[in-house]
Amino acid sequence: MTKTLLTEAISSEENPFYELIISDILEQGFSICDTFFEESLVDLLRIDLKALYNQSDLKKAAIGNKLNESIEKNIRGDYIQWIDELKANSVEKCFFKQIHHFKDYLNRTCFMGLLHQEFHYAMYPKGTFYQKHIDTFQNDDRRKLSMVCYLNDNSWKTTNGGELVLYPKGKERITIYPLPGRVVIFESQVLEHEVKEVLKEERLSITGWLKTR
Numbered sequence: 001m002t003k004t005l006l007t008e009a010i011s012s013e014e015n016p017f018y019e020l021i022i023s024d025i026l027e028q029g030f031s032i033c034d035t036f037f038e039e040s041l042v043d044l045l046r047i048d049l050k051a052l053y054n055q056s057d058l059k060k061a062a063i064g065n066k067l068n069e070s071i072e073k074n075i076r077g078d079y080i081q082w083i084d085e086l087k088a089n090s091v092e093k094c095f096f097k098q099i100h101h102f103k104d105y106l107n108r109t110c111f112m113g114l115l116h117q118e119f120h121y122a123m124y125p126k127g128t129f130y131q132k133h134i135d136t137f138q139n140d141d142r143r144k145l146s147m148v149c150y151l152n153d154n155s156w157k158t159t160n161g162g163e164l165v166l167y168p169k170g171k172e173r174i175t176i177y178p179l180p181g182r183v184v185i186f187e188s189q190v191l192e193h194e195v196k197e198v199l200k201e202e203r204l205s206i207t208g209w210l211k212t213r
């Protein structure tokens with residue numbers, strides 16, 4: 001009988017794509033990648049979000065967490081729908097499969113202790129924005145990494161506004177256009193960021209957090 005050695009059972013395969021993301025995060029606190037998800041998955045997620053929007057299933061996003069939430073239009077103007085992973089449709093399952101793959105890799109290679117994830121669809125109508133903020137709450141610091149995936153289509157123009165602006169401490173601000181399929185990952189507890197006013201069209205995305213404990 002052949003025995004599997006403990007060291008063999010632990011998968012140690014390196015993923016060069018994830019390694020690039022990790023080194024970006026370690027060096028600058030954020031990473032921008034345009035090929036995280038297949039284009040076809042982004043197209044299907046966009047269809048899902050538009051369907052929720054047409055059924056009026058999106059809700060005005062609140063500030064704070066469940067203990068102290070309030071709706072303040074002058075802070076954020078997006079409409080959201082949390083995705084219940086247990087009730088995920090086949091497209092959302094495919095999305096979460098990749099999230100788990102990435103999360104497991106981070107835990108295995110960086111010992112990040114990420115246990116949970118939470119994601120919501122988001123739609124910013126024309127005229128809305130999200131003021132400069134960080135993604136952790138005063139009474140809850142479990143969010144470690146923020147992930148945003150833009151679901152705008154190929155007709156999205158940089159003149160539509162809605163840029164994500166990152167403010168790394170002591171460095172120049174970074175302006176990121178919400179282009180189709182683009183994924184931005186950053187440290188939830190430290191990196192201040194802002195969504196600039198949407199000037200034209202509706203800005204579509206999925207935003208979520210990888211969390212500890």
Ligand SMILES: O=C(O)CCC(=O)C(=O)O
Nearest residue numbers: 130135148164195205207
């Ligand atoms: O949509 C974005 O670019 C960022 C959204 C954001 O900062 C948030 O939902 O906390």
Ligand SMILES: [Fe+2]
Nearest residue numbers: 133134135193
């Ligand atoms: Fe944020």
